[in-house]
């Protein structure tokens with residue numbers, strides 16, 4: 103597999119890895135063909151404008167080198183961003199950041215995009231459920 | 238660098254290269270030509286044929302040179318299928334064959350042949366009763382590999398050949414992973430056709446042979462000139478064939494010693510890994526397994542990540558079959574022995590050989606646990622089990 107130097111570097115030294123205790127949202131996604139699985143945890147805070155931001159983010163990935171590298175990159179791209187901005191991060195951004203991925207490995211970056219979106223969704227759902235209980 | 242991927246390919250033995258060299262520039266004559274110069278090439282080919290025949294315990298007339306294991310498998314299966322198509326259209330093979338066999342029978346399936354894929358047990362041994370039950374009057378060929386390239390399981394070849402003989406069916410075996418590794422006689426094993434490949438036992442790439450027992454009906458596969466008694470056209474790969482011959486001679490002389498030495502190394506590797514890393518599954522048959530092969534699954538982590546990390550440390554291994562690395566599906570062999578997808582994904586194959594040392598084994602035992610720990614730390618399956 104011909105990975106770029108950047109992919110190998112992120113695979114070798116992934117950032118934001120590991121489990122998060124008491125996350126505000128968790129996105130669990132997987133690809134049924136390759137069997138790879140990615141979990142993204144987020145903690146949500148607020149910035150000075152009162153907008154919701156991703157205060158902390160972590161990942162756990164069972165998967166190939168591309169899956170691990172893209173997990174790391176998506177967490178870095180998302181960290182500190184508002185939820186609205188983070189939602190817009192696409193697999194293209196991740197692939198670009200890494201200087202490309204081999205064609206069979208494009209789906210790994212999709213997993214990263216989906217994982218982040220699922221984590222944000224999970225956060226919103228929990229928040230709404232919480233509201234529901236209060237009212 | 239630590240190279241532990243000998244089932245994928247081996248380096249050429251220096252003595253093999255030495256033997257080949259004159260046939261590139263000095264002794265370049267076309268073996269089919271009339272003049273004296275060509276005789277040297279012709280003689281070299283015949284010498285190689287005898288060397289291979291000696292290794293397999295057959296006559297030189299039963300050895301036909303090819304471009305390697307893949308061509309030999311194609312020839313054996315298609316050649317018999319086409320020669321006997323009026324007799325029947327049914328072929329029996331196994332679920333764990335190399336793609337050189339699997340994709341060949343799949344092609345035949347498309348053009349009207351019927352194929353039975355024999356299942357294997359959890360060790361990768363074919364179901365003998367299933368073979369017996371599958372036989373019908375249209376069955377013309379049984380093709381079952383001698384030993385599997387991924388997990389190393391060795392099949393009960395004599396039992397299978399006996400079934401074939403009793404039923405008047407030809408028996409082909411893909412011997413690519415055993416020739417030069419284990420001594421045996423095609424005659425005693427009752428084999429009708431056997432494929433072999435030079436680069437798996439310290440010979441050059443792109444050359445191999447098909448053993449065709451005298452009297453077996455088979456059509457040519459590569460049509461062309463009258464080479465190889467009209468059975469395989471094309472100007473011979475003289476240096477390659479010379480290399481295959483020399484590799485066979487060396488194997489014949491040194492195999493027994495190598496078997497003992499390499500088995501010791503493999504066992505040490507296996508025990509070392511089992512001791513140091515929890516939740517490992519060893520694949521293949523505990524005893525009836527190639528002495529150089531160690532296939533294991535590291536639970537909760539994925540094979541490619543393991544391989545790349547090993548590569549960072551200068552260790553070459555593989556995950557299943559080298560050809561599989563382009564696809565996403567786990568190896569068909571690991572699925573056939575009943576492993577669930579997520580475990581099959583964490584497979585790692587170390588295959589040892591002639592140039593491995595104790596230090597190589599020590600290095601892998603030292604490095605692998607750290608790699609596994611690092612990957613398990615980021616695995617959702619490990620952290621939440």
Ligand SMILES: Cc1ncc(COP(=O)(O)O)c(C=O)c1O
Nearest residue numbers: 305306307335337386411413434
């Ligand atoms: C069992 C088996 N059969 C066939 C082949 C193909 O041989 P070759 O590479 O010479 O075409 C291989 C090696 O890849 C093999 O391991």
Ligand code: FES
Nearest residue numbers: 136138166169210
């Ligand atoms: S191969 Fe599927 S996530 Fe990488």
